[in-house]
Amino acid sequence: MTDLPEQPDAAVDTSKHRTIKSFVMRAGRMTEGQQRGLDLGMAKFALKLEDGLQDFDQVFGRSAPRTFEIGFGMGHSTLEMAAAAPEQDFIGVEVHRPGVGALLNGVMTQNLSNVRIYSCDALEVLRDCVADASLDRVLLFFPDPWHKARHHKRRIVQASFAELVRSKLKVDGVLHMATDWQPYAEYMLEVLSAAPGYQNLAADVQYVPRPEERPVTKFERRGERLGHGVWDLKFQRSE
Template sequence: MTDDQSAAPEANERPHRAIKSFVMRSGRMTEGQQRGLDQGWPKFGLEPGAGLQDFDQLFGRSAPRTFEIGFGMGQATLEMAAAAPDEDFIGVEVHRPGVGALLNGMLTQNLSNIRVYSCDAIEVLRDCVADASLDRLLLFFPDPWHKARHHKRRIVQPGWAQLVRQKLKVGGVLHMATDWEAYAEHMLEVMNAQPGYRNLAADGRYVPRPAERPVTKFERRGERLGHGVWDLKFQRID
């Protein structure tokens, strides 16, 4: 991203565009997903244009706070929020049917400890989340951008890692998971080079799958096909 996006480009200069780690996908909306957007978004949806948020005020309490990037169709988020009613969750997802599915699940299960953004997660982290305010940040199965020419699109980069560190409390944890071994190795390489973090793996590499991370249908299918999954946990130490 550029530091200053307000300056106009020169006459023959093409404006610099930030590299995105995601692709905006359209999809058919089911009745339930549309219900989630129609009824759930006014209650639980947040807009990045509102700027820095006071999440204690939004949730009506001070509680352990988890920020999740890319919750997909929201099944894992719903499961985590239902299992931890004394904790609060902020989820970000660009895929509108997934946003609708999560909101519909919240309405169906009568959950109120989740708030939702539907936009660029880096923008939300930068502009809407106070420094040292998160207990956890979750990044589960991000797009691996497996072709070498696309590696620059991977969300896990040094600048992102330091932005996350800035938003985590001291002692807060960044938890990532991927089913692409090459991306797991990339994550490990990037994170091991970052100051202010400690790898929580006993061997300095990967942690066993934590019990608090739900196993998704996608993951179970991958296991049946012999695919591995790698979990990484890094704690902010200063």
């Protein structure tokens, strides 16, 4: 989730040998609050890819509904969701360091205990750190659509992505995606509709109305003022 023009996400190829990144690493100016988040929050709330498979019941100290968010941007929506649902746990992944710092700072400021963060490639985290059939939700909000045809291979939503996510969701768990670019929404719909083991939760087997649990970002509000649409898709693991 992001309020930035371009959203860093994760790799589209789950192979360890060849990885086409769907995000662009970029430097960003760090604010005092973001640096505070990194300096003081990493040790308490950050997890490491190299630590491998995690027992998240042990990490959070409880068994609770668990959400995995790919590319949380500056973390505003993640923070809002976590604060609104203290009975749930949230695992967010983001490569943009100012965004990681911002979310960590917010978690500390609001004294939340139900958020953990990875600062690395989200699909590597899914593959190496998340047990099969352990997640209640996977969120992918406003990923980079890679508009040009020659860049479509960089899109995070691919058949391999759908299969990896399905393997990590519990049966009846939900993949929730949102985009503000209609051609990408149509592409997401096509990929997930063809993926085995999913059921589209939209009444018309296309898009769902914006769910109340997805916060509206400043980026989205700006788009709405400009007449831009937003498309939400929810696919439930059926088997």
